[in-house]
Amino acid sequence: MRVLLWFRKDLRLDDHTALAEADRDAAGDVVPFYTSEPAVLGRSDMAATRVRFVLDSLRELASRIEAAGSHLALDHGDAAVTVLRAARAAGADAVYWNDEYEPQLRARDAAVAAALTAAGVRVKRFHDRLLVPPGEVATGAGTPFTVFSPFRRACEKLELSRPQPAITRFAPHDLPRRDVAMLAQLGFNEPSSTPWPAGASAGESRLAEFLGDAAAGLAHYATQRDVPSVRAHARISADLKFGTLGIRRVAQSALAAARADASLTPHTDKFVAELRWRDFYAHVLHAFPHCEHRAFRPEYDALVWRGTDAWFDAWREGRTGYPIVDAGMRELVATGFMHNRVRMVVASFLTKDLLIDWRRGERHFMQHLIDGDLANNNGGWQWAAGTGTDAAPYFRIFNPVLQGLRFDADGAYVRRWVPELAALPGRHLHAPWDAPPLLLAEHGVTLGETYPFPIVDHDVQRAAALAMYADVKGA
Ligand SMILES: Cc1cc2nc3c(=O)[nH]c(=O)nc-3n(C[C@H](O)[C@H](O)[C@H](O)COP(=O)(O)OP(=O)(O)OC[C@H]3O[C@@H](n4cnc5c(N)ncnc54)[C@H](O)[C@@H]3O)c2cc1C
Numbered sequence: 001m002r003v004l005l006w007f008r009k010d011l012r013l014d015d016h017t018a019l020a021e022a023d024r025d026a027a028g029d030v031v032p033f034y035t036s037e038p039a040v041l042g043r044s045d046m047a048a049t050r051v052r053f054v055l056d057s058l059r060e061l062a063s064r065i066e067a068a069g070s071h072l073a074l075d076h077g078d079a080a081v082t083v084l085r086a087a088r089a090a091g092a093d094a095v096y097w098n099d100e101y102e103p104q105l106r107a108r109d110a111a112v113a114a115a116l117t118a119a120g121v122r123v124k125r126f127h128d129r130l131l132v133p134p135g136e137v138a139t140g141a142g143t144p145f146t147v148f149s150p151f152r153r154a155c156e157k158l159e160l161s162r163p164q165p166a167i168t169r170f171a172p173h174d175l176p177r178r179d180v181a182m183l184a185q186l187g188f189n190e191p192s193s194t195p196w197p198a199g200a201s202a203g204e205s206r207l208a209e210f211l212g213d214a215a216a217g218l219a220h221y222a223t224q225r226d227v228p229s230v231r232a233h234a235r236i237s238a239d240l241k242f243g244t245l246g247i248r249r250v251a252q253s254a255l256a257a258a259r260a261d262a263s264l265t266p267h268t269d270k271f272v273a274e275l276r277w278r279d280f281y282a283h284v285l286h287a288f289p290h291c292e293h294r295a296f297r298p299e300y301d302a303l304v305w306r307g308t309d310a311w312f313d314a315w316r317e318g319r320t321g322y323p324i325v326d327a328g329m330r331e332l333v334a335t336g337f338m339h340n341r342v343r344m345v346v347a348s349f350l351t352k353d354l355l356i357d358w359r360r361g362e363r364h365f366m367q368h369l370i371d372g373d374l375a376n377n378n379g380g381w382q383w384a385a386g387t388g389t390d391a392a393p394y395f396r397i398f399n400p401v402l403q404g405l406r407f408d409a410d411g412a413y414v415r416r417w418v419p420e421l422a423a424l425p426g427r428h429l430h431a432p433w434d435a436p437p438l439l440l441a442e443h444g445v446t447l448g449e450t451y452p453f454p455i456v457d458h459d460v461q462r463a464a465a466l467a468m469y470a471d472v473k474g475a
Helices: 017-028 048-067 079-090 104-119 148-156 181-188 200-212 219-223 237-242 247-260 262-287 298-302 308-317 324-334 338-351 358-366 373-386 401-408 412-417 437-442 458-475
Strands: 001-009 030-034 073-076 094-098 122-125
Touching: 001 079, 017 030, 017 094, 017 122, 030 048, 030 324, 030 338, 048 122, 048 200, 048 237, 073 079, 073 181, 073 373, 079 104, 079 148, 094 104, 104 122, 148 401, 148 437, 200 219, 200 237, 200 247, 219 262, 219 373, 219 412, 237 437, 247 262, 298 458, 308 338, 308 358, 324 401, 338 358, 338 373, 338 401, 338 458
Parallel strands: 001 030, 001 094, 030 073, 094 122
Antiparallel strands: none
16 A cells, blocks of 8 residues: 655654554555645745745755655645645555644645545545644533633643654655755745744754753743743744644653653643643634634624724834833844743733734734744734633733833843843833933933834723723623
8 A cells, every 4th residue: 555645734754643654554655745835825924934944844854755765745736636646646545644723724634635535545634733632622511621721631631642653764756856946936935034943853953952951941941931031941833833843752852851850840841731722722723713813702803993003013113112012023023933921911012002903913923923823823812812712801911011020130131132222221121211311311222212212101001901891891
């Protein structure tokens, strides 16, 4: 039996469920295939930086397959056409793939499966992407979880699945030999100014560095992961998004680190709990696909957002006059990444200080994030906007000054991304408008010229946000 292995957002050979199963079922007669799709890559919220990450990861995958004596077959077009075409050309009896859970991708997969089945090619699909597949846990009433903590507890009762073995054998085949540059030439290779090493080896290095770094990394995760200037977090979200790391390998490696050094246990527990947020948002989107475009809680679709376009422009360009917000927005555009704590702060600021629809922020994030992911991004934005699954009420409104003082206490993060304020002493850094004018002048800051005055007053906007949400609640 010959299997066509359709690589998708799982660009690796290690801990790859469909590949391991194909290898076993076909005794190594596996033809590796990838297709780019205009409907996916051409989305208007696609970031150039993510496209480059995929292309670079494909290059490495292709060279690893080459080293195994085969080649990665490439095509471009509607997957229902290209996958069937490849299966026929390879003489495959079956096509195997790992499932995706986003609404658009589920519809695509259904169309591909139907086309293959109609042509007499068997289809085998696998759960691979998450620690716990959608539908595997449910509330006592049998419904999907809509609150994280009980979801996590239910998942923790299940055994944490083990990584699949790495596969390094593939069949030689006659599908056309195309270079990844072929995909780049199709217009998906916009230059990206945010170098972020891609591919499985870069993902493996990031994970190893995180697990093994005693000065930062896992050893400080539970205590320092909220501090944006400290590398106490893994930076593997793009690897998990595009599958350059397998989720079981990540979780089990963290547990193994704690087995070797018991002092890591609280950090590992926290880290695995955070991995479960990723599962949670994928489950939520799977069970409630309306979230993609509308509020998880329908009553919040009636919110009347009163913020202005000028405020939105100031937010996305990092010139709101609130240093921690501006630092985050500049980090995003410059690097394609933003620290999780700062994502929460800037998202709260857009929705509850600037009174701007969370979907505009969600879209801006998707246009820039290296890890931009529908479920996680949508979940994060709806959480911040108070329209989502969060058990906490809508009146949790972050104060950007207090957030800065608490999580960027030494000001290192703001100094890095808002250099025009870098000379200011710590206690004034997060609220320069409160500093004595003489002190500002001494440190080269002229508000309104070198750095903006705050575009809104937080206390005033906080009251306006509460009234905006109360209107909907009252109705
Ligand atoms: C408004 C907003 C938007 C976000 N958009 C995205 C997005 O598009 N893509 C994305 O992957 N994450 C998103 N997140 C979640 C989180 O910010 C990133 O996963 C995290 O910053 C990635 O850095 P890390 O790998 O160092 O995380 P670590 O803290 O080291 O966590 C390890 C992994 O766990 C998962 N994870 C951790 N926290 C969360 C979380 N809150 N939600 C979901 N998964 C989590 C991620 O896969 C992450 O890589 C968003 C959060 C917010 C508040």
